[in-house]
Amino acid sequence: MTRQAAPQKVTSKEEALQLLEEFDHFLFDCDGVIWLGPDKIPGASEFVELLKEKKKTYAFVTNNSSVSRDTYKKKFEKLGFPDVTKDIIFPSCYAAALILKRDLKIPEGSKVWVLGDEGIEHELKEAGYVPLGGNDEALDEEWDPAHRLLKVDEDVKAVVIGSTKKLNYLRVATTLQYLLHKNRSIPFIGTNIDKTYPGPFGTTLPAGGSFVNYMSFTSSRDFIDVGKPSPLLLDNIIESCLFDRKKTLMFGDTLYTDVKFGNDGKLGGDAGGSLLVLSGGTSQEELDLLDKKDESLVPLYYVESVGRLLELLRN
Numbered sequence: 001m002t003r004q005a006a007p008q009k010v011t012s013k014e015e016a017l018q019l020l021e022e023f024d025h026f027l028f029d030c031d032g033v034i035w036l037g038p039d040k041i042p043g044a045s046e047f048v049e050l051l052k053e054k055k056k057t058y059a060f061v062t063n064n065s066s067v068s069r070d071t072y073k074k075k076f077e078k079l080g081f082p083d084v085t086k087d088i089i090f091p092s093c094y095a096a097a098l099i100l101k102r103d104l105k106i107p108e109g110s111k112v113w114v115l116g117d118e119g120i121e122h123e124l125k126e127a128g129y130v131p132l133g134g135n136d137e138a139l140d141e142e143w144d145p146a147h148r149l150l151k152v153d154e155d156v157k158a159v160v161i162g163s164t165k166k167l168n169y170l171r172v173a174t175t176l177q178y179l180l181h182k183n184r185s186i187p188f189i190g191t192n193i194d195k196t197y198p199g200p201f202g203t204t205l206p207a208g209g210s211f212v213n214y215m216s217f218t219s220s221r222d223f224i225d226v227g228k229p230s231p232l233l234l235d236n237i238i239e240s241c242l243f244d245r246k247k248t249l250m251f252g253d254t255l256y257t258d259v260k261f262g263n264d265g266k267l268g269g270d271a272g273g274s275l276l277v278l279s280g281g282t283s284q285e286e287l288d289l290l291d292k293k294d295e296s297l298v299p300l301y302y303v304e305s306v307g308r309l310l311e312l313l314r315n
């Protein structure tokens with residue numbers, strides 16, 4: 001089977017059952033698929049429970065680098081998901097630590113400069129690295145061109161940048177010194193490319209990709225993206241969860257990260273392996289208006305939500 005030109009909407013029990021027949025492994029984006037901010041998407045935990053009953057395997061992958069796997073694990077517990085263990089949760093802060101170690105071969109014990117929230121520092125520490133920068137209170141001090149942290153620590157082996165609630169001139173300036181140091185050769189990791197995310201009270205808030213691209217612009221450097229749709233991240237997940245790529249389906253609410261992740265990563269074999277849910281950042285109208293020429297953005301399937309899939313299956 002080759003890729004179809006338009007996504008297929010899942011509308012019947014037969015189609016939903018066929019989906020479970022076709023795939024053995026399921027990858028879920030979190031925000032917009034499993035939950036919306038603090039609230040669970042109705043039916044999401046029951047759908048995951050059903051996968052478990054059917055002996056399917058699954059994992060969760062999110063471009064949010066602000067909090068660690070430990071914090072996500074607690075959130076899954078709080079929202080009533082059955083036994084979601086740390087080894088099947090892949091936030092992009094963990095992806096950064098994983099890729100530093102497994103792909104870039106940065107030795108444990110190395111110092112890593114961070115511009116980002118605590119999730120990055122937490123995961124780097126857990127992987128045996130020494131994070132510098134980040135939430136260091138010295139970086140909250142008044143701007144001073146003679147500030148001690150503007151002097152580069154020669155032992156820093158990589159720079160990781162993600163979303164931060166504490167952006168200020170000193171953090172930007174210190175990070176820039178590392179990006180320019182050694183003729184711009186210290187590896188520069190960006191946790192994700194997302195521009196925005198839906199915030200509370202109807203706001204749209206800046207996401208990690210805004211910070212990564214700001215530093216990319218100011219340092220005139222490209223970065224290694226470790227979030228979706230990075231194939232590096234997918235390779236690591238497939239390997240550590242023992243998924244068969246051809247039998248894996250990616251669930252997401254965003255075309256340029258989630259759907260592209262599944263499609264570029266050759267999930268589902270030649271037919272494709274991505275499913276768009278309309279419970280998050282993409283509306284039916286946006287899907288209808290999508291330029292289908294870029295096949296990497298066209299999902300194989302789409303459905304209102306995981307809750308709707310559950311409803312169809314239980315019908």
Ligand SMILES: [Mg+2]
Pocket residue numbers: 029030031032033252253254280281
């Ligand atoms: Mg999402």
